[in-house]
Amino acid sequence: MGPYPTxxxxxxxxxxxxxxxxxxxxxxxxxxxxxxxxxxxxxYLLWDYQGYSVLREVLNLIH
Known part of the structure; x- marks a missing residue:
């Protein structure tokens, strides 16, 4: 048995x-x-946070 248990x-x-x-x-x-x-x-969340959201543009969630 090594120094760390398996x-x-x-x-x-x-x-x-x-x-x-x-x-x-x-x-x-x-x-x-x-x-x-x-x-x-x-x-994707980081990409969306940077403002490159395709999903928001397609669904028009934020005007």
Whole structure:
């Protein structure tokens, strides 16, 4: 055993690393999908904050 205890969820998915970059309908792919979606959503919010909103212009939410 190393200096750090191992995380119990580290290999909880498919008996392999949960952060492995796997393709297909695997738990690892779904984790990466969620992470990248969060990054994309944050990027859109920052883009919108800077005044480059396409959505507001199309929907005419703010005149």
């Amino acid at each position: 995380d119990a969820t580290e290999k909880a998915y498919n008996g392999s690393d949960r952060n492995a970059f796997k393709f297909g309908f695997t738990p690892q792919a779904e984790l990466w999908n969620g992470r990248l979606a969060m990054i994309g959503f944050l990027a």
